[in-house]
Amino acid sequence: MEMNTQERLKIYLNEIERNNKTGNKINAILEINPHAIDEAKQIDDKIKKGKAGKLAGKIIAVKSNINVLGLTASCGSKVLENYKSPYDAEVIKKIKDEDGLIIGMANCDEFACGWSGETSAFGATNNPQALGYVSGGSSSGSCASVSADFCDMALGSDTGGSIRVPASHCGVVGLKPSYGSVSRYGLIDMSMSLDQVGPIAKNVSDAALLFDVIAGRDEKDAISVGSKVEMRKIGDVPKIESIPRNIKIGVIDFKINDSRIQRIFDEKIKEAEKKYKWKVEKIKLDYIDFAVATYFPIVYTEFFSCTRRLDGRRFGKRIEEACGPEVLRRIIGGSEISRAEHAGRYYHLALKARKLIEEEFKKTFKKFDCIICPTVPRLPHRIGEKISIEEMFQYDALTSPINLSGDCAISIPMGEVDKIPVGMQIICEKFNEQKLFQIARSFEKL
Amino acid sequence: MDFLWRQMSDKEKEDAKKQVDSIIDSFSKKLSTLKDKIEVDNSIERENFERSEGGEKLEISKKIMFENAPDKNNDFIIGEKKSWK
Numbered sequence: 314m315e316m317n318t319q320e321r322l323k324i325y326l327n328e329i330e331r332n333n334k335t336g337n338k339i340n341a342i343l344e345i346n347p348h349a350i351d352e353a354k355q356i357d358d359k360i361k362k363g364k365a366g367k368l369a370g371k372i373i374a375v376k377s378n379i380n381v382l383g384l385t386a387s388c389g390s391k392v393l394e395n396y397k398s399p400y401d402a403e404v405i406k407k408i409k410d411e412d413g414l415i416i417g418m419a420n421c422d423e424f425a426c427g428w429s430g431e432t433s434a435f436g437a438t439n440n441p442q443a444l445g446y447v448s449g450g451s452s453s454g455s456c457a458s459v460s461a462d463f464c465d466m467a468l469g470s471d472t473g474g475s476i477r478v479p480a481s482h483c484g485v486v487g488l489k490p491s492y493g494s495v496s497r498y499g500l501i502d503m504s505m506s507l508d509q510v511g512p513i514a515k516n517v518s519d520a521a522l523l524f525d526v527i528a529g530r531d532e533k534d535a536i537s538v539g540s541k542v543e544m545r546k547i548g549d550v551p552k553i554e555s556i557p558r559n560i561k562i563g564v565i566d567f568k569i570n571d572s573r574i575q576r577i578f579d580e581k582i583k584e585a586e587k588k589y590k591w592k593v594e595k596i597k598l599d600y601i602d603f604a605v606a607t608y609f610p611i612v613y614t615e616f617f618s619c620t621r622r623l624d625g626r627r628f629g630k631r632i633e634e635a636c637g638p639e640v641l642r643r644i645i646g647g648s649e650i651s652r653a654e655h656a657g658r659y660y661h662l663a664l665k666a667r668k669l670i671e672e673e674f675k676k677t678f679k680k681f682d683c684i685i686c687p688t689v690p691r692l693p694h695r696i697g698e699k700i701s702i703e704e705m706f707q708y709d710a711l712t713s714p715i716n717l718s719g720d721c722a723i724s725i726p727m728g729e730v731d732k733i734p735v736g737m738q739i740i741c742e743k744f745n746e747q748k749l750f751q752i753a754r755s756f757e758k759l
Numbered sequence: 760m761d762f763l764w765r766q767m768s769d770k771e772k773e774d775a776k777k778q779v780d781s782i783i784d785s786f787s788k789k790l791s792t793l794k795d796k797i798e799v800d801n802s803i804e805r806e807n808f809e810r811s812e813g814g815e816k817l818e819i820s821k822k823i824m825f826e827n828a829p830d831k832n833n834d835f836i837i838g839e840k841k842s843w844k
Contacts, residue, residue: 382817382819382820382823383819383823395827396827397823397826397827398823399819399820399821399823399824399827400817400820423764427762428762429762431762431763431764432762432763432764433764434764436764437763532811603789603790603793605786606785606786606789606790607786607790609782609786610783610786610787610790613783625829626828626829626830626836626837626838626839627824627827627828627836627838628827628828628829629827637764637765637766637767638761638762638764638765638767638771638775639762641767641772641775642775642778642779642782645775645776645779646779646782646783649779649780649783650783658787659783659786659787659790662787662790662791662793663786663790665790665793666790666793669793697763699760699761700760700762701760702760702778702782705760705762
């Protein structure tokens with residue numbers, strides 16, 4: 314007999330009790346929803362009456378930069394450690410309307426500023442699949458929670474790879490939706506022209522289900538347009554299960570220093586080519602090398618701008634007095650770039666390069682259905698290991714271009730190197746999440 | 760570089776500024792090599808210029824908002840206490 318929501322919640326809460334702060338010390342969950350047990354009971358009652366929504370029984374962790382009424386949206390920072398959300402973000406409202414259960418708030422890099430999950434003021438998140446290694450960030454706790462069996466699904470936010478990078482390292486599925494497909498209302502922003510809220514799950518079908526619920530136009534978010542996935546069954550099979558025919562894949566020609574990652578990737582591509590008769594071609598993206606240099610001036614400037622409200626008057630502490638080194642670096646960087654004498658020198662150059670990257674992807678999608686590459690060109694480092702800023706930038710090298718272009722991308726597990734999971738990134742043109750999920754599901758079936 | 764979170768001293772803050780200056784300079788040099796000319800348009804449109812606030816007004820939201828504020832009076836949040844000049 315299938316377990317009900319209350320029973321499943323109990324199992325997850327026990328697992329959190331065993332391995333979050335003690336045991337494996339994953340440190341993925343910062344706060345448990347005190348009303349979760351009552352809410353699970355209400356959901357089970359609705360299920361019994363046949364009135365429950367699409368997410369009935371699904372147990373979901375939420376990144377700490379998304380507002381959930383009454384829970385702490387600390388953003389992984391001492392600045393907001395006591396900040397209780399006075400309202401639900403639009404994505405949370407949608408989840409609650411469809412009877413998803415919020416189990417608690419997940420750890421993350423401070424204000425989503427990080428690649429590894431180590432910049433959280435509440436400690437680094439341990440990688441459940443490779444203890445002692447970083448989980449990846451910034452949605453570190455969200456991906457680690459799914460990977461450690463603390464929940465069914467999670468919400469994260471992705472500005473340069475913050476869902477896909479930790480999804481890759483933790484061996485789970487993570488989607489960066491098209492810019493504008495999911496409302497950002499209630500997301501504590503890091504870089505408003507790049508941020509997107511997205512789903513993290515144990516498999517592609519669950520990621521598609523959560524995306525289907527949270528996507529859609531919202532008048533409260535000026536750039537929101539919406540996007541749809543077809544969860545409906547065609548005959549006995551959900552549409553996402555149907556393997557698309559005549560797919561043409563562009564494989565990014567990019568130097569991956571770790572040959573073990575490259576080998577796993579090449580094998581997967583060959584397998585798909587053979588089994589599904591898909592066409593595969595190597596492609597060179599001229600502007601991909603400019604992505605990091607383009608991404609950071611935009612992020613620094615927009616982050617500096619959005620942190621000006623954190624002055625300690627209405628809530629929290631003054632940010633410069635309570636933040637950690639990476640957040641401070643970005644505030645200083647944004648402040649420098651915004652100074653009058655630099656006007657046009659950095660930010661405008663970055664916007665120009667961004668447009669070129671966007672155009673290049675657009676042109677490529679005229680010839681290819683999707684673009685594929687490893688999600689991260691390197692393995693995660695050990696927690697606390699000192700690495701250079703250049704090494705840190707490598708984490709986002711293949712994910713940040715897709716935030717700049719605004720297209721949608723998913724990371725799915727493709728294998729392991731030394732028992733550490735590695736992910737494959739599949740990219741489709743803006744608002745083509747349906748096709749993206751179908752291709753990802755086809756790879757998952759190999 | 761140390762990416763672990765920690766409280767920072769004034770000296771560390773000074774060092775952070777130097778690090779950032781060098782990072783921004785390297786980005787700037789890289790971007791300056793772009794030769795293509797391209798127009799950038801960042802306008803965003805929505806149906807109505809002004810957004811209707813509407814929505815549910817929860818009493819609990821007001822309560823939490825006041826609880827979050829470090830300095831408040833009965834029904835207002837105190838931004839800064841200074842004498843008028």
